[in-house]
Every structure is written in structure tokens, then in C-alpha cells.
Amino acid sequence: MPVKLLESSLYFNSLPVSLRQYLLRENGSGLIAEFKRKSPSKGWINQYAPVERTTLGYMQAGAAALSILTDTEFFGGKNEDLTTARRFNFCPILRKDFVVDEYQILEAKSIGADAVLLIAAVLTPEEINTLGRLAKSLGLEVLLEVHDGEELARSANADAVDLVGVNNRNLHDFSLSLDTSLQLAAAIPNEFVKVSESGISSAAAIGQLREVGYRGFLLGEAFMRNARPERACAALVQEIAALPKPAVAS
Numbered sequence: 001m002p003v004k005l006l007e008s009s010l011y012f013n014s015l016p017v018s019l020r021q022y023l024l025r026e027n028g029s030g031l032i033a034e035f036k037r038k039s040p041s042k043g044w045i046n047q048y049a050p051v052e053r054t055t056l057g058y059m060q061a062g063a064a065a066l067s068i069l070t071d072t073e074f075f076g077g078k079n080e081d082l083t084t085a086r087r088f089n090f091c092p093i094l095r096k097d098f099v100v101d102e103y104q105i106l107e108a109k110s111i112g113a114d115a116v117l118l119i120a121a122v123l124t125p126e127e128i129n130t131l132g133r134l135a136k137s138l139g140l141e142v143l144l145e146v147h148d149g150e151e152l153a154r155s156a157n158a159d160a161v162d163l164v165g166v167n168n169r170n171l172h173d174f175s176l177s178l179d180t181s182l183q184l185a186a187a188i189p190n191e192f193v194k195v196s197e198s199g200i201s202s203a204a205a206i207g208q209l210r211e212v213g214y215r216g217f218l219l220g221e222a223f224m225r226n227a228r229p230e231r232a233c234a235a236l237v238q239e240i241a242a243l244p245k246p247a248v249a250s
């Protein structure tokens with residue numbers, strides 16, 4: 001679609017909803033509930049849950065924000081899924097995709113996203129700077145995904161990035177370890193809201209992550225592997241409410 005048409009979309013000039021603010025809300029769950037039908041490691045997870053009922057249910061359950069996979073090949077998503085979620089929800093929506101060029105940033109805004117993901121493993125620091133600044137100029141927030149201290153050190157540029165996400169999934173062998181987040185937490189400067197991504201399924205894990213400074217928790221499979229993902233989300237929100245309150249963010 002030509003850029004001019006993207007810019008004429010209903011959502012292009014709409015006010016963004018801040019993912020940062022929703023994650024930092026007092027008494028909030030910090031959950032970023034993800035809608036994904038399949039994944040490269042598992043194949044199909046859920047072919048049938050409708051995006052309307054699932055995303056509305058996630059938010060009614062007490063999630064802080066939504067993440068919508070728009071990649072078709074690996075995750076079975078499409079742009080229309082995000083726009084559908086947008087029509088049903090006022091919360092922050094993260095567009096989850098493999099962003100490599102500026103067009104995808106404009107596209108994210110035009111389909112109704114509030115935030116985009118930039119993956120340090122596949123982008124140079126210069127690309128992160130250019131793509132992140134463009135996103136911010138459109139009012140989108142930027143979640144930078146890292147796996148280790150080296151990626152963090154070279155890519156976490158405050159002019160281009162709002163939140164740092166640590167992916168617990170090793171992209172080479174798909175193995176999961178919460179230790180990735182636990183070990184990297186202290187190295188992430190406090191100006192970024194800290195998000196832990198992947199392989200999280202219990203309130204106990206979220207309690208541990210909160211203790212080291214995480215305020216956002218991105219969960220996909222733990223919800224989507226259920227026929228009614230939103231019910232699994234509601235159950236987890238209840239358990240999170242019983243955890244000790246996180247310390248006030250510095």
C-alpha cells in the first residue's frame with residue numbers, strides 16, 4: 001500500500017495510548033497478553049480462538065495491554081487481527097512483528113498500534129536509532145528486545161527506545177530460562193520500563209521478576225494453549241493480585 005494511503009488511515013492521527021504508563025499503573029497486573037495462533041517452536045497453538053472475544057476478554061480479566069502478532073508465516077497472524085483488536089479495546093496495543101524497515105513503522109501506526117517491537121539481534125544500532133526515532137515521532141512507543149548484556153549495551157538508546165524487553169527464549173534452540181531476565185535486570189538503566197518476555201506461566205515467576213525490577217510480563221502460549229485464553233488470563237490476574245506489591249519504580 002502506498003505511504004500516502006497509510007497516512008490517510010483512521011488511526012494515523014489518533015492519540016496513542018502509553019504502554020509505559022499502563023504497565024506502571026499502581027495495582028495493575030503488568031500483563032501484556034498476547035494473541036498468537038502458532039509459533040516457530042510449537043506450530044499451531046490455537047487456530048480457533050476469535051481475536052475479538054480473546055482480546056476483549058484479556059482486558060476485562062485485568063491485563064494491562066495487548067500484544068498482537070501480525071506475522072503470517074511463523075505466527076499465523078495478519079494486520080487485520082490488530083485492527084480488529086483496536087476496534088474492541090482502548091488499551092495499549094503492541095504490534096509484534098519482525099520490523100526491518102520504515103514502512104512497517106508507518107504501517108503499525110496506520111493499523112492502530114500504540115507500540116512496536118524492535119529486535120536487537122537482527123538490527124544494527126543505527127537501524128534501531130532510525131526506526132525508533134521514526135516510531136516515536138509518530139507517537140508510537142518502542143519496545144527493544146534483547147537477549148544478553150552485549151545486545152543491551154549496544155542497542156538501548158534512550159532517544160529511540162522506551163521499554164526494554166528481555167526475551168527468555170534462546171532464539172537458536174528455543175530453550176527457555178527465566179534466569180535470562182533475572183540476570184540482566186540490574187544492567188537495564190531505570191529510564192526504561194523493564195519487560196520480561198516468553199516462557200512465563202506462573203504468578204510465582206512474576207513475583208520473582210517484580211522483585212528485580214520488571215514491570216511488564218509478556219505472555220502468549222500460557223494463555224493461547226487454552227480453548228478460552230482469556231479465562232487463563234483471568235485466573236493468573238487473580239493470583240498476581242495476591243502477590244506482595246512491587247516497590248515503587250525508581
Ligand SMILES: O=P(O)(O)OC[C@@H](O)[C@@H](O)c1c[nH]c2ccccc12
Pocket residue numbers: 034036096097098145167197198199200218219220221222
Ligand atoms: O508464548 P510465550 O512463551 O509466552 O512468549 C510470548 C512472546 O514473548 C513471544 O511470542 C515473542 C517474544 N519475542 C518475539 C519476537 C517475535 C515474535 C514473537 C516473540
